[in-house]
Amino acid sequence: MASVTIRSESCKSCQYCVKYCPKEVLSVGKEVNSKGYQFIVALKPEDCVGCAMCAQICPEAAIEVYK
Numbered sequence: 654m655a656s657v658t659i660r661s662e663s664c665k666s667c668q669y670c671v672k673y674c675p676k677e678v679l680s681v682g683k684e685v686n687s688k689g690y691q692f693i694v695a696l697k698p699e700d701c702v703g704c705a706m707c708a709q710i711c712p713e714a715a716i717e718v719y720k
């Protein structure tokens with residue numbers, strides 16, 4: 654099964670990954686990182702298909718996808 658992990662400290666909350674995920678797996682979380690950004694969380698990790706669109710689009714290289 655595919656899995657996605659987000660390094661919360663690297664996330665700047667641009668939300669590109671949220672927009673580009675075809676399965677609506679990712680969402681803006683409620684917590685903030687040490688830089689004050691509301692980082693992304695995998696809200697529906699079971700729906701991830703491992704396409705890695707999110708990892709490719711992330712300008713901070715904050716996302717890793719395992720398949």
Ligand code: SF4
Binds near residue numbers: 678
């Ligand atoms: S790998 Fe694909 S399906 Fe999984 S979270 Fe990233 S964009 Fe969404």
Ligand code: SF4
Binds near residue numbers: 664668669671711
């Ligand atoms: S694309 Fe990267 S930096 Fe932007 S919100 Fe997603 S994880 Fe955070």
